[in-house]
Each structure stands twice: as C-alpha cells, then as structure tokens.
Amino acid sequence: MADNIQLQKMRAKVEGFNTLPTLPSTLRQISVMLEKPRLTMDEIARFVSNDPALTTKVLKMVNSAAYGFPGRISSVSHAIMLLGLNVIRGLLLGISVFELMQKNMAGLWEHSLACAVAARYIAQQKKMKEPEEVSICALLHDIGKAIVMLQYPSEYEQSLQEAKNRDICLYKAEKKYLAATHAEVGLWLAQKWQFPTNLVEAIGFHHQPQSANLAPLETAIVHVSDILVRARGVGFAGDSFVPAVQPAAWEMLGLSDEDIKNILIQVEETASMAGEEA
Amino acid sequence: MRRITIDKLEPGMILAKPLMRGTMVILGEGTQLTDAWVSRIEDMEIDHLFIEGSPEQAIPKEEALAQLDARFKHVEDQPHMKFLKKIVREHIEGLYGG
Numbered sequence: 578m579a580d581n582i583q584l585q586k587m588r589a590k591v592e593g594f595n596t597l598p599t600l601p602s603t604l605r606q607i608s609v610m611l612e613k614p615r616l617t618m619d620e621i622a623r624f625v626s627n628d629p630a631l632t633t634k635v636l637k638m639v640n641s642a643a644y645g646f647p648g649r650i651s652s653v654s655h656a657i658m659l660l661g662l663n664v665i666r667g668l669l670l671g672i673s674v675f676e677l678m679q680k681n682m683a684g685l686w687e688h689s690l691a692c693a694v695a696a697r698y699i700a701q702q703k704k705m706k707e708p709e710e711v712s713i714c715a716l717l718h719d720i721g722k723a724i725v726m727l728q729y730p731s732e733y734e735q736s737l738q739e740a741k742n743r744d745i746c747l748y749k750a751e752k753k754y755l756a757a758t759h760a761e762v763g764l765w766l767a768q769k770w771q772f773p774t775n776l777v778e779a780i781g782f783h784h785q786p787q788s789a790n791l792a793p794l795e796t797a798i799v800h801v802s803d804i805l806v807r808a809r810g811v812g813f814a815g816d817s818f819v820p821a822v823q824p825a826a827w828e829m830l831g832l833s834d835e836d837i838k839n840i841l842i843q844v845e846e847t848a849s850m851a852g853e854e855a
Numbered sequence: 856m857r858r859i860t861i862d863k864l865e866p867g868m869i870l871a872k873p874l875m876r877g878t879m880v881i882l883g884e885g886t887q888l889t890d891a892w893v894s895r896i897e898d899m900e901i902d903h904l905f906i907e908g909s910p911e912q913a914i915p916k917e918e919a920l921a922q923l924d925a926r927f928k929h930v931e932d933q934p935h936m937k938f939l940k941k942i943v944r945e946h947i948e949g950l951y952g953g
Binding site: 651744804805807808809810817818819820821822824827834837838841842845846 | 856878922923925926927928929930933934935936939940942943945946947950
C-alpha cells in the first residue's frame, strides 16, 4: 500500500515536470502542446515554423541518416507529410530533451541516437509499415532518465553511484532509491503526450519486452537495439554493462550475423555524427 | 565514412558526402580530391567534411577488446549473449584492420 502511494506521488510529480522553472522553454512548450488530444498537422507546423532554431534542428534530423530521407526534405510541412504526426511529435521531444541529456548525462544522447538508427534498420528488415515510428521509440526509450534526473537529482545520483560501486546495472539500482524506474517514467510520459499505445509499450517495456501485449514486435526491436548499442559500447546510458537479452525477443527478430554487422556499422557512423545534432 | 577537420584533408581522399554550400552541391559524393581541390576547400569557410574510410579509433585495439570483455562479464552465460559478443568482437577487430 505504501509502495502504491509512493508510486502515485512520483507519477504526479513526473507528470508535472513542465512546471519546473529551470526547464528549457522549448521543451516546456512542446510538452504542453503535445498534451492536447487532437493536435493537428497545421498546429505543429506553425509551432515549429515560428522558431527558426527549432526548424533548423528538425530539418537536420529528418535529413540525417537516422531518418532515411537524406537531403531531401526542405520544409517542416513536407517532413510531417512524409514521416507522419507521431514521428514528428517524437522528434520534437527528442530534439528538445537533447540539451537536458547533454547536461546531465554525457553520452546519453549518443546512446539514444544510435538506438534509433539500429531500430530503424531492424524495423525495415522486418518490413514494418512505419519503421520511423519504431525508431522514434528507440530515440525516446531513455527519456525517463532525463526527466527523473531533473526532478530527483540526489536519488538519481545515488542510483548511479550504487550501480558503479556494486557493479550492477542502473535499472536495478534505480529500484532501490526510486519508486519507479526510468522505463516506467518513460511510459507515463508517453501516455501524457498522447502517444499511441503501441509506442507507449515500446518505450515503457524496453527492459521487459515480454510484458508488451499490443506491440510485442516494436518492443522487442527497442529492447534489442538498446542491447546492440550497449554491446558496441557507443555512448553512455548510466552504466557500462550489456544486460542479457530477453530470449523470446531476440528469437522473434531472427537477426543474422550479417544483419548485426550492418547495424554495428551504421551505429559506428552515427557515433561520429552525434555531436553535431545540437 | 569518417568525419575529418579541414586541416587534416589530403589529396586522394574520397568524399563520402557531397560538399555543399547552402543548397548547392560543389563536389559530389565519391569525388577524389586533388591538390587544387584541397587548397580551394581550405579557403572556404568549412570546418569539416565526411570522407570514405573507417574512422580513426580513439583507443588501442587491446583496450577496446578489454572493454568489450568488461561489458559482457555478467551475461556471457545467458542465452544468445556469447553469439552476440563474438560478432561484436569481429566487428571491433575489423575497425582496426582485422
């Protein structure tokens, strides 16, 4: 019972993160905008176009290797048409949370970007209809870390220390100091921002893909992408271990040696570019 | 593909991404740089380019492999992890030219 109350308290605090005075204003505005249940393309396009710096970042991202339309998208409305509303919503969050990640955990952005690239590759390989959506889940899978660090800085610092001292992964250490892990926090946030349920699952269950009911494939892709990127040691996500892959998720994707090597090569290229997306 | 700063540019290098000025392509992808091109590029206000070839590695191979062992130390006996480690190891060795 006490646990439940703690959990609800934490959820309420996390969901109210956009009232923090120290929050970058773009992130606050985007977060508030995405809470609207029926957000139209026009509204998003207008919002982005009113901010030249944001426009540049969006266009840079959609034209990068991570989104598969290199050098071809020249306007925000064109980007929304090609990539769809969910992808653009996710990209805006990713771009605006980048700054927080850079400041609070060096290497987390690089890790996230590399996961996005790996996820897109696998989603295409599995002939999914919207590979970019899966890629967005991978980009945002650790967004919970950025927000928890902001609201529970001392608890988070303790979790990081615990992971380091006891030689365990951060996900386990978080359970000792916080009512919920970064994955659960990511799930709450994805719901708050009105993401479709399959994307909510892929973000929220990336450490336990067996819990995904509606989107087992998307979730398995994000889970495996995270592991592949950690296996190569690109970026930093709070600890330096590769977690064990969940066997059913791994088998569901059936990646060949060749696939894994191709993913590692792409991940390598992202790593050399990650610094530029600022 | 690797990213290099202009001061490290040498004739014979091949562009992995086109050299752009605004929306105009100045040199296409796959162009092999000549002496003349290198000096002209040095005069432009560009700070980096993408060229063919594997990126220079920041740490020696032995260290990269030791870090790989450390990352996998808790999970080597778990299903599929040995296989994954083997492939990542081959990939890392490939980055250092086999």
